[in-house]
Amino acid sequence: MYFASDNAGPAHPAIMQAMADANTGYALPYGADTIMDDVRAQIRDTFEAPNAAVYLVATGTAANSLALSCVCQPFETIFCSPVAHIHEDECNAPEFFSGGAKLTLVGQGDKMTPQTLRTAIANEETRGVHGPKRGPVSITQLTERGSAYSVQELTDLCAVAKGFGLPVHLDGARFGNAMMALGCTPAEMTWKAGVDVVSFGGTKNGCVGVEALILFDPDKAMEFELRRKRGAHLFSKHRYLSAQMQSYLADDLWQKNASQANANCARLVAGLRDTETVSFMHEPQANMIFCSFPRAAHQRLHDAGAMYYVWSGTLEGDDPNEMLEARLVCDWSISDALIDQFVDLVRGNTP
Amino acid sequence: MYFASDNAGPAHPAIMQAMADANTGYALPYGADTIMDDVRAQIRDTFEAPNAAVYLVATGTAANSLALSCVCQPFETIFCSPVAHIHEDECNAPEFFSGGAKLTLVGQGDKMTPQTLRTAIANEETRGVHGPKRGPVSITQLTERGSAYSVQELTDLCAVAKGFGLPVHLDGARFGNAMMALGCTPAEMTWKAGVDVVSFGGTKNGCVGVEALILFDPDKAMEFELRRKRGAHLFSKHRYLSAQMQSYLADDLWQKNASQANANCARLVAGLRDTETVSFMHEPQANMIFCSFPRAAHQRLHDAGAMYYVWSGTLEGDDPNEMLEARLVCDWSISDALIDQFVDLVRGNTP
Amino acid sequence: MYFASDNAGPAHPAIMQAMADANTGYALPYGADTIMDDVRAQIRDTFEAPNAAVYLVATGTAANSLALSCVCQPFETIFCSPVAHIHEDECNAPEFFSGGAKLTLVGQGDKMTPQTLRTAIANEETRGVHGPKRGPVSITQLTERGSAYSVQELTDLCAVAKGFGLPVHLDGARFGNAMMALGCTPAEMTWKAGVDVVSFGGTKNGCVGVEALILFDPDKAMEFELRRKRGAHLFSKHRYLSAQMQSYLADDLWQKNASQANANCARLVAGLRDTETVSFMHEPQANMIFCSFPRAAHQRLHDAGAMYYVWSGTLEGDDPNEMLEARLVCDWSISDALIDQFVDLVRGNTP
Amino acid sequence: MYFASDNAGPAHPAIMQAMADANTGYALPYGADTIMDDVRAQIRDTFEAPNAAVYLVATGTAANSLALSCVCQPFETIFCSPVAHIHEDECNAPEFFSGGAKLTLVGQGDKMTPQTLRTAIANEETRGVHGPKRGPVSITQLTERGSAYSVQELTDLCAVAKGFGLPVHLDGARFGNAMMALGCTPAEMTWKAGVDVVSFGGTKNGCVGVEALILFDPDKAMEFELRRKRGAHLFSKHRYLSAQMQSYLADDLWQKNASQANANCARLVAGLRDTETVSFMHEPQANMIFCSFPRAAHQRLHDAGAMYYVWSGTLEGDDPNEMLEARLVCDWSISDALIDQFVDLVRGNTP
Known part of the structure; x- marks a missing residue:
């Protein structure tokens, strides 16, 4: 009777089989494997985003921290819920990867609202260079209290961010659970609502350890690659990440x-x-x-x-x-x- | 005919089987799985180091960078070969994880010698607080040119480091290849020679992606754990790292x-x-x-x-x-x- | 009619005169000037702290950030008031100098209380390695709302910190104003109450630009010196900082x-x-x-x-x-x- | 008989007088003082650069490190002489301010040549994401061995950098000494030769402690301001920096x-x-x-x-x-x- 988290159960048999199937012969390392080509194509198709840059890492914290570090300067602050995983459960990883950015906690409880977000953003940058600059908004979907933002709620939050010219990150460690609860499409829950970069979780949903990082604007693609390597998150035997994600996407697993x-x-x-x-x-x-x-x-x-x-x-x-x-x-x-x-x-x- | 690297071949079937075997029921996450208990015991036994702290990460760069960050202050410099992996192939990961330490390149070619190392160390700290302080010595075994330091050479290098009170890290991405070439024991190639912390590589030698980090002095164990989490290298479904390493150690695979x-x-x-x-x-x-x-x-x-x-x-x-x-x-x-x-x-x- | 801050008025004539008096002949650079010897002795005497390590920097943010970086690991969190200068007015400098530590905001308003501080500290480290470790407590005296903690209040806050084994930093940008309001001694307001490290402000109180950093435990002295240099806060023509501080201390100016x-x-x-x-x-x-x-x-x-x-x-x-x-x-x-x-x-x- | 450095002699009396003259009444803090307006205009005029962004800091290390951090990503490497001040005498400050960039040492001796620089730059980025990306070129003028690059030499070095699309920083701690030795104009020794950002030294040449940072392309101006504040190098009583620099520029002092x-x-x-x-x-x-x-x-x-x-x-x-x-x-x-x-x-x- 294990109800502590969704990170302690077994991986789905199809995922294990895909890793075993990938274990034959030579494959180019560091993401140049051919399976990754298929993963990229599948994710672009799934998200209706033909130009998105797509990368794989092995932990959710890596996906979040690397994503944020690409859209946040060290003299900025990240807006998130007071119970966000990036604030409570990553041991300062966002601060580390961003080079020392701050996290500004928005409102009370697990969900930010347009009102609490607008207030929090407006309160920053009232002190010239003395306070940090406004940085990205990070939304957790599912929240850490199990709630799903509706598509309308996401759209409204993104609109507030966009009104201030700020990028939006979605921590989708439980992306699938939220989307199935809402009954919407991946695109509706992300770029159509205004999200710029997504951590698309696999680990908590039946994989061994893989998360996709999707940048809808590919301008930051090379920066992400360099930050991934520098963060020690580029796998040499990348095919085993690719195989997991390929199988995870196939047949809508x-x-x-x-x-x-x-x-x-x-x-x-x-x-x-x-x-x-x-x-x-x-x-x-x-x-x-x-x-x-x-x-x-x-x-x-x-x-x-x-x-x-x-x-x-x-x-x-x-x-x-x-x-x-x-x-x-x-x-x-x-x-x-x-x-x-x-x-x-x-x-x-x-x- | 793939001779480009040892990171592109398949994992050994026993490793894949171990992962499959581990894929049953619930297992405590984040390194609290029972397989890890066995891994820890096996490594302590293999290295004749009953008090060593043992951790697993998924990439060699993570093992090296995290290890160095535990024994290097940001105002220090790390001594290594000019062709060391940590210098040439990690996109500034050691600088990142250490918070901005420098790397001092020792001598020419792949192998440091007691003479070149002593000279390099002596040359630092001649400028008071203006230059960096002396930090750890990092030895790559095999070197990046395929050479193995003999046990005597390792002992002599460590003696130089110890003479200055400096810790020694061994980058053992190809630990097994070097040890089998030398015909020595794990202990002889590490702590008996004077090494303090080892990256014990599995990925290049038949695993999917796992490296053990061994701290012979466990004083830094908690710091390592915190830095691993903060670096996004703590796996929730850790059992699949443990299973690889368990199988890798079993029957001297x-x-x-x-x-x-x-x-x-x-x-x-x-x-x-x-x-x-x-x-x-x-x-x-x-x-x-x-x-x-x-x-x-x-x-x-x-x-x-x-x-x-x-x-x-x-x-x-x-x-x-x-x-x-x-x-x-x-x-x-x-x-x-x-x-x-x-x-x-x-x-x-x-x- | 300038009431905006105490950083816009002129320096006291005695300070200017001291700088002019110091402007003769050669003086050893980088803090080796003889005036600094007198400053060190005067501060040790003033604070009844014969073993304290004493350093000068030119800005309050430098004093605070460097002090905190000596007593805070990057995987820790600093406890402070939500309106603390280090949180609101230093553009992420504490995060920068600490290598990415977090700031945990304690209670509401300008003053922490033993109760709000204890609650905030207790709430951290309930999540194992997932959240940051508890780090130093930073107290602002005067607070950013013009209040002075009484000696008893300081003692009680420090007792809470000590109960958890945490160091205490005092941001004394307005140290003199607070002390004269309380009518206590420098020692009573610092180490006798349990403070470990003090930013002793001069700039807002009649100097051109100088703050003393006092470490009552000199164990971190060399680390401070290296961090000061690395932070670009070591002055070559240090005598002009020394002269300000010497004159500031003389005759209780x-x-x-x-x-x-x-x-x-x-x-x-x-x-x-x-x-x-x-x-x-x-x-x-x-x-x-x-x-x-x-x-x-x-x-x-x-x-x-x-x-x-x-x-x-x-x-x-x-x-x-x-x-x-x-x-x-x-x-x-x-x-x-x-x-x-x-x-x-x-x-x-x-x- | 002090020949150890040019940082131990007295400040020029005109500089001291300017500070004394500035010590009257109220002045807006943090660089908003009216003297700074004049400094900015004078420097733009002196450098024939009407759009340049101009800032003041108090130490040469601050000028260099902040300048480099504005033109260098943490996953890049800075090209400089093996005896450059930024490499040998700043205790890892460039690594700190850049967030962990590397320094690549060019050639032997104090002077880079087009040939050694081209070779060093070409050697980087041959390893994909495994090595750092090419970052800025930093030239020291005077070199740390007392030599002045000729205008032609500067132009040739900048041409190499530009050929690779890299920005150029000039560490001008002894800018005046070099320029007077060459008999050229400030513009000829900087932007006309291809330099993008200059540390224009005052401290070693008769000031108390002030360096100007000149960004010929003002696009990075706001980033510089934020990094300066975050680095604790923004002076509240800024007028005393301004006064030094104003006097230093007046009458070609x-x-x-x-x-x-x-x-x-x-x-x-x-x-x-x-x-x-x-x-x-x-x-x-x-x-x-x-x-x-x-x-x-x-x-x-x-x-x-x-x-x-x-x-x-x-x-x-x-x-x-x-x-x-x-x-x-x-x-x-x-x-x-x-x-x-x-x-x-x-x-x-x-x-």
């Missing part, structure tokens, strides 16, 4: 995995909704939820070996009825049986 | 692959030695050689699709007898038939 | 200037207090105040050439009675006549 | 000081030329020379308190006839009597 993860989470939500002691902190939309239920239920789960983050409060405590918040994430692979077992434990039934 | 690559190269050398038009620039020792032969031979190879670097001169030219230098690298997988075909083409025989 | 500036501000406050339309945002303590009064008064001041920051709202507007906030700073040199003229204009009297 | 320093050095050279035991390492051109003479003469100088760098060898030694090299620098202020005394001591006469 990425969409199927994301749909499955979302469906798994919906089953979990449905089970918990029937449980009167559970209350949800955010409206469930995709594959990550935050909800609270009594300590006694947490203790039953813990004793049964369920793994997830107790988000607020601590398992230890005297009051069995105290409500503690849980973060629960479903990946594509978790079984109905485990989900139902989890729900039963929350309810207090013997599983 | 790494030594067998390295021996095979060296043997392949020895076959190539033997064939070329019988060819009167070939002269060697360095004494062949492991799996990489530099030799020169007439342009006509290069053209035959080129026409037959052989891939390798023409190291000096250009394929185009009027004089068929002009000697052009080639860099030739054998990986573990290249077949006797292809090696012989290459030799035949140099000789001018119809293959 | 720094205390006299600060007292005079505070007294000037007290006169301004007294005048404004008698003006019923003025309300103060913070209790005036030293030489900087924030207060609000009607737009009509602002317009009279503006027309008369008074210079200061309209801190909230804009001068242009229809409603003459709308209250707009002003930031008013007095330096040591401003005359009673100009202060009285300013007050008269607020009152609406013809000056 | 900078040219007079430089001529005087060169004349002082010529007197020294003439005296030493008459001394048969002295041999010159470089042809004396301006105010810095390198020459060798017997240890006995060095010891006489040392005993008499003369200060200068023994450039090779050590004062201590048995052989009174061993030739040791000296670096001797004359500033504008050194008297004929001291020069003659120095020469007499070399000759062995009782002074």
